Amino acid sequence: MDNAYIIDTLFALFAMTLIIFMVPKFAMLEAGLVRTKNVTSVLTVNIMIYVIASTAFILIGYDLAFGGSNFTSFSPWAFMMFQMAFVGKAINIMSGGVGERAKLFPLTLFTIFMGAFIYPIVVNVNWGSDWLQDTIFDLHMVDLAGSTVIHSTGGWALLAAILILGPRKGRYNKGNIHVIPASNIPLVVLGAMLLWIGWFGFNGGSVGTIATKEAADSVAKTIFNTNTAGLLGALSAGIVIYIRYRLFDITMILNGALGGLVAVTAGPHLYTTIDAMAVGAIGGILVVFAVPMFDKIKIDDPVGALSVHLVNGIWGTLAVGIFAADPSQGITLFEQFKGVVSVGVFVFVVSFSIIYVINLIIKFRASDEEQLRGLDVSECGVESYPEFKTSI
Numbered sequence: 001m002d003n004a005y006i007i008d009t010l011f012a013l014f015a016m017t018l019i020i021f022m023v024p025k026f027a028m029l030e031a032g033l034v035r036t037k038n039v040t041s042v043l044t045v046n047i048m049i050y051v052i053a054s055t056a057f058i059l060i061g062y063d064l065a066f067g068g069s070n071f072t073s074f075s076p077w078a079f080m081m082f083q084m085a086f087v088g089k090a091i092n093i094m095s096g097g098v099g100e101r102a103k104l105f106p107l108t109l110f111t112i113f114m115g116a117f118i119y120p121i122v123v124n125v126n127w128g129s130d131w132l133q134d135t136i137f138d139l140h141m142v143d144l145a146g147s148t149v150i151h152s153t154g155g156w157a158l159l160a161a162i163l164i165l166g167p168r169k170g171r172y173n174k175g176n177i178h179v180i181p182a183s184n185i186p187l188v189v190l191g192a193m194l195l196w197i198g199w200f201g202f203n204g205g206s207v208g209t210i211a212t213k214e215a216a217d218s219v220a221k222t223i224f225n226t227n228t229a230g231l232l233g234a235l236s237a238g239i240v241i242y243i244r245y246r247l248f249d250i251t252m253i254l255n256g257a258l259g260g261l262v263a264v265t266a267g268p269h270l271y272t273t274i275d276a277m278a279v280g281a282i283g284g285i286l287v288v289f290a291v292p293m294f295d296k297i298k299i300d301d302p303v304g305a306l307s308v309h310l311v312n313g314i315w316g317t318l319a320v321g322i323f324a325a326d327p328s329q330g331i332t333l334f335e336q337f338k339g340v341v342s343v344g345v346f347v348f349v350v351s352f353s354i355i356y357v358i359n360l361i362i363k364f365r366a367s368d369e370e371q372l373r374g375l376d377v378s379e380c381g382v383e384s385y386p387e388f389k390t391s392i
Contacts, residue, residue: 004211008074011219012082015205019085022198023050023092029191030096031384032184033251033303037374038100039183039384045095048108050088056115057087065120066128072208082205083123086150089202090119093154096303098161101168101371104379106364113354114157122153122343140330141339144222145206147266147316148340153347155310159299160352164359167300169371177295180302182251192254196230199261203268218269225268226261229280233260237284244288251304252291256284258308263316270324270331279319283312314340 027046031039057065062080072079091114098107120128125139126149143149170178182188204223209215237256241249260280268276290307299306317340321333358364370378377383 004209005074007211008072008209009078011210012072012074012078012205015201016078016082016085018198018201019082019089019205020050022089022195022202023047025191025194025198026089026092026095027191028187029195030099030303032187032189032191033096033182034099035180035374036183036385037376037383039376040380040382041104041375042095042099043384044380045099045102045104045107046092048104049091049095049111052108052111053088053091053115053119054084056112057084057120060116061087061120064117065123067124074209086146087115087119089146090114090150090154090157093151093305093309094158094161097158097301097305098165099302100375101165101366102161103362103364103366103375106358106362109358109362110157110161110351110355114351118157118347118350118354119153122149122347125343126339139339139342140335141317142270142320142324142331142336143266143317143339144269145203145265147262147313148343150313151262151265151309152313152317152340152343155306155313156344156347157351158301158305159310160348161355161364162299162301162306164352164355165365167298168302169368171300172298185250188251188254192258196227196257196261199226199230199265202226203265207269222268225271225273225276226264228273228276229260229264229268229283230257231260232277232280233257233263233284233287235284236260236281237288240285240288252288255287255291255304255308259283259287259312262309262312263319265313266316266336267320267324270320275323279316279323282319283315286311286315314344 023046027043030042030046034042062083065083091111126141126143141148171180172178200223203226204219207215207219207222210219234253234257238248238253241247241252260283263279263283264271264276271279287304287307290311291304294301294306317336318333320331321336325331325333355364366375366378
């Protein structure tokens, strides 16, 4: 008994470390995709999100999510740390998507609400003690590591923020889309590939135990299918991009990989290898088509977070009901769909309302002049590349 307790505690702590290590990975990815004059602000936002969301979750969110209970056979401290590691990821999804025009202070205010209330309520309904499920909701969605609970939750909140903030200055001029290139492709590659590795802790750790032969096989299968979906997401995105544009766009290939990883997150423990390949491949293709779709409707998302996390969070949750349906266990496409819609409506409405009120009190959007100078100067007072001249 003590051996299993110790092994599972160490496993949870190791997985937690991989997940928290995703904070600088998100920061590197986003820093590489924005302009040099906004790099420090993006890095600062990522760090503040981790600090504030984690603190809010420890003080308020954890008890709301789990009712103070420990649902595992390992250390409650490890369980709490593992769950705390997740909360910042839902808001990290937002940081790049509102980049280059969101002010730091109002965004951190919203982070408190997300870490203390919005995210924990979603967690409670799906992973927690079910007190909300028994009294308000009736969800039976399968979502192992958060295709909906984490990725779609962050995506819906991001969509609400973008609709209130509007696009970056000069992004859409007279109906034309002004392409703003990434500033540092090596950072993008570094961040994306390290995020890929972090997903092994994200999904593998969510199995919850590794102390028996059966559990170890389940963890290994989960990580194998996670990696496989990432491979096929990158491959399918690369093929489609080449067919459409006769170019190999590394940013789109990497976002395709991340899309495949998001998509498989709901059910990697349930899939066969072929299932994981199909889920990941479709996820990569969805990213390729979603990015220009959002641009056409003037939804300005500098890093493609909506395409990766919202679109594939939805797809990945529904995919469980397609590839792993088991009515005898309550796994059906209808239950998955109901979970997606319920979480989506709740998160979007609440997030939109909170951001709208914050915006009335403290302007969420940087002024045109501040955007022109770069948020590094106006928000942080520290430029990542001071030797570069500020450019539009």
